[in-house]
Amino acid sequence: MKEVSERERFLPRTIIEKLTKIASESKETLSLSIGEPDFDMPRPLAQELKKIVRQHKQNKLSHYTSGQGMPALREALAQKLRKENNIKTHAENILVTAGSQQALFAGFLATLDPTEEVILSNPGYLGYIPAIELVNGVPAYVTLKEEENFALNPDLIKKAITRKTRVILLNTPSNPTGTVLSKKILEEVADIAVDKDLYIFSDEAYEKLIYDGKKHVSIGSLNGMHNYAFTFHTFSKSYALCGFRLGYVAGPQKEIDALQKSVHYMSLCAPHISQLLGLKALQMHPKYIENMRREYDRRRMFLVKRLNGMGLHTPVPEGAFYAFTNITSTKMKSLAFTNALLKEAKVAVVPGTEFGSAGEGYVRLSYATEFHTIEHAMDRFERFLKKH
Numbered sequence: 001m002k003e004v005s006e007r008e009r010f011l012p013r014t015i016i017e018k019l020t021k022i023a024s025e026s027k028e029t030l031s032l033s034i035g036e037p038d039f040d041m042p043r044p045l046a047q048e049l050k051k052i053v054r055q056h057k058q059n060k061l062s063h064y065t066s067g068q069g070m071p072a073l074r075e076a077l078a079q080k081l082r083k084e085n086n087i088k089t090h091a092e093n094i095l096v097t098a099g100s101q102q103a104l105f106a107g108f109l110a111t112l113d114p115t116e117e118v119i120l121s122n123p124g125y126l127g128y129i130p131a132i133e134l135v136n137g138v139p140a141y142v143t144l145k146e147e148e149n150f151a152l153n154p155d156l157i158k159k160a161i162t163r164k165t166r167v168i169l170l171n172t173p174s175n176p177t178g179t180v181l182s183k184k185i186l187e188e189v190a191d192i193a194v195d196k197d198l199y200i201f202s203d204e205a206y207e208k209l210i211y212d213g214k215k216h217v218s219i220g221s222l223n224g225m226h227n228y229a230f231t232f233h234t235f236s237k238s239y240a241l242c243g244f245r246l247g248y249v250a251g252p253q254k255e256i257d258a259l260q261k262s263v264h265y266m267s268l269c270a271p272h273i274s275q276l277l278g279l280k281a282l283q284m285h286p287k288y289i290e291n292m293r294r295e296y297d298r299r300r301m302f303l304v305k306r307l308n309g310m311g312l313h314t315p316v317p318e319g320a321f322y323a324f325t326n327i328t329s330t331k332m333k334s335l336a337f338t339n340a341l342l343k344e345a346k347v348a349v350v351p352g353t354e355f356g357s358a359g360e361g362y363v364r365l366s367y368a369t370e371f372h373t374i375e376h377a378m379d380r381f382e383r384f385l386k387k388h
């Protein structure tokens with residue numbers, strides 16, 4: 001029998017998967033590795049879920065929805081995007097997907113021909129590169145620097161552009177660095193996209209998890225962006241609904257139709273039950289998200305203070321729920337540091353190299369983890385550092 005496809009053989013397995021398995025199998029291990037909220041879904045959503053299930057017949061829950069997503073949900077999403085993100089969009093410009101990862105994948109399928117390039121940050125979210133490579137696209141990297149607060153430098157984007165470039169991919173607030181891109185940087189990137197006729201993919205998965213009064217700006221809200229920008233959002237992070245697999249993308253109509261064709265052959269539609277829940281989530285009082293955001297904020301400040309106190313330089317993350325810590329003072333490589341920390345101190349963190357070569361010298365710690373777990377993990381971290 002032939003082996004699995006070559007494509008599959010080259011597809012990397014993430015270290016996070018391995019770490020998650022170790023952490024779930026070992027009661028002693030404290031995990032700061034996982035990028036999903038530790039919170040259960042907000043109470044009104046749990047109540048709504050029961051109602052949706054009780055009324056499953058009226059809701060036609062066992063049936064597919066329209067491939068693009070339920071019209072009522074798309075209408076509500078268009079309103080949300082107009083009101084909260086300042087994006088002038090309509091229901092027909094929105095595609096509902098099984099998480100934003102599916103929308104991103106469909107986006108690459110719909111815009112890239114083989115060997116065409118996507119410009120993206122290094123370090124950056126680890127879900128992008130395999131998705132680009134699966135459609136035979138090519139990632140082109142722009143290196144982020146700690147001295148520049150890991151912000152994207154538009155001059156470096158200009159330098160990375162070739163005749164094969166099709167997409168500039170942004171992620172604000174960023175996983176893994178927590179950086180929030182300023183309006184000024186976004187305006188410069190928007191100008192580049194128009195000048196060079198490139199699409200912009202703006203991944204805004206953490207849009208509502210922002211601290212210190214910083215503001216989230218969607219590049220899709222800037223003048224002239226309606227033909228260029230795709231904005232990717234998810235219910236996974238702010239609403240703590242990862243398991244419901246619900247995301248959406250807004251973009252130019254013709255291209256959204258193309259993405260929908262791809263999604264049709266992947267999953268036909270996003271889960272019906274999740275779409276009904278998403279509708280309720282959009283109407284939920286904002287205090288439920290705000291309560292989670294405040295708790296992340298408290299953990300963020302604690303974590304950053306402890307790490308800096310140990311002599312590990314940790315920039316204060318502006319958004320998301322990750323700290324990206326500089327470990328170069330330990331003289332250990334990221335992966336060796338992570339393995340030793342796991343073995344000796346039973347604390348799981350993610351090596352920076354999981355997010356690209358420029359992540360060498362860093363580890364990512366997730367504070368989507370209960371406060372007391374972070375406290376214990378930091379005590380173990382400190383004892384570990386004293387030995388090394």
Ligand SMILES: Cc1ncc(COP(=O)(O)O)c(C=O)c1O
Binds near residue numbers: 175
């Ligand atoms: C930056 C970023 N984008 C997209 C995703 C995918 O999220 P989902 O598919 O759950 O919407 C993640 C998940 O960790 C992420 O961190």
